[in-house]
Amino acid sequence: MRLALFDIDGTLITDDGAARTAFGDALVAVYGYDGDLARYDFSGRTDPQIAYMILRDTGLSDEAIAAKLDAMWDHYLTGLARNATADRVRVLPGMRELLAVLAKRDDVTIALLTGNLERGARLKLGPTGLSPYFPFGAFGSDSMHREELPPIAVARANAANGQHFHGRDVVILGDSIYDVRCGVPHGATTIAIASGKTSAERLQAENPSHFFTDARDTEGLVSAILGS
Numbered sequence: 147m148r149l150a151l152f153d154i155d156g157t158l159i160t161d162d163g164a165a166r167t168a169f170g171d172a173l174v175a176v177y178g179y180d181g182d183l184a185r186y187d188f189s190g191r192t193d194p195q196i197a198y199m200i201l202r203d204t205g206l207s208d209e210a211i212a213a214k215l216d217a218m219w220d221h222y223l224t225g226l227a228r229n230a231t232a233d234r235v236r237v238l239p240g241m242r243e244l245l246a247v248l249a250k251r252d253d254v255t256i257a258l259l260t261g262n263l264e265r266g267a268r269l270k271l272g273p274t275g276l277s278p279y280f281p282f283g284a285f286g287s288d289s290m291h292r293e294e295l296p297p298i299a300v301a302r303a304n305a306a307n308g309q310h311f312h313g314r315d316v317v318i319l320g321d322s323i324y325d326v327r328c329g330v331p332h333g334a335t336t337i338a339i340a341s342g343k344t345s346a347e348r349l350q351a352e353n354p355s356h357f358f359t360d361a362r363d364t365e366g367l368v369s370a371i372l373g374s
């Protein structure tokens with residue numbers, strides 16, 4: 147039995163900048179941010195990590211950032227609900243087919259492992275119809291450090307399924323170097339898919355267990371996930 151943990155942005159979907167717009171608007175509204183967000187790469191980072199990365203650069207202390215973070219998330223999620231519409235959020239090629247195949251199998255459980263706040267994850271997946279595939283997961287609202295998310299996802303999977311997933315039976319799929327890196331300390335199987343903003347070369351340099359240019363090779367991905 148394997149546990150397949152899916153990243154969202156750049157892996158399952160692309161949102162045509164919807165989250166970035168909502169994030170920027172919230173930074174302006176709550177912190178009076180007036181910088182240029184374009185120079186920041188959000189790939190693989192958790193939502194809290196992104197907020198700290200940007201706001202520390204403006205000279206704010208961690209205490210000052212933390213004090214307004216709840217208000218920031220309120221603004222962000224309200225903006226995301228407005229922006230993450232069906233015409234902007236698109237499922238990446240091959241993912242619908244892969245999930246349909248995995249959902250029919252009884253030797254794999256699927257869940258989310260994402261830097262998104264849980265509510266944000268649901269807002270992004272909502273218009274795609276993919277959300278029901280993922281009854282649980284680990285989120286940026288559980289920890290700001292991605293490498294702490296695999297054990298959280300595993301604990302929830304164990305509780306939900308009465309399984310004891312560990313080591314290589316935990317499979318992490320993502321489009322960024324941080325997806326690969328968060329799996330390494332836990333001995334997980336890592337599958338890098340170059341469907342996001344990170345180049346194939348940069349992903350391969352992380353030595354993932356498996357590498358795919360996109361998710362269209364359903365058969366190849368299923369066998370990588372199952373270790374067969």
Ligand SMILES: [Mg+2]
Pocket residue numbers: 153154155156157189190320321322342
């Ligand atoms: Mg990603």
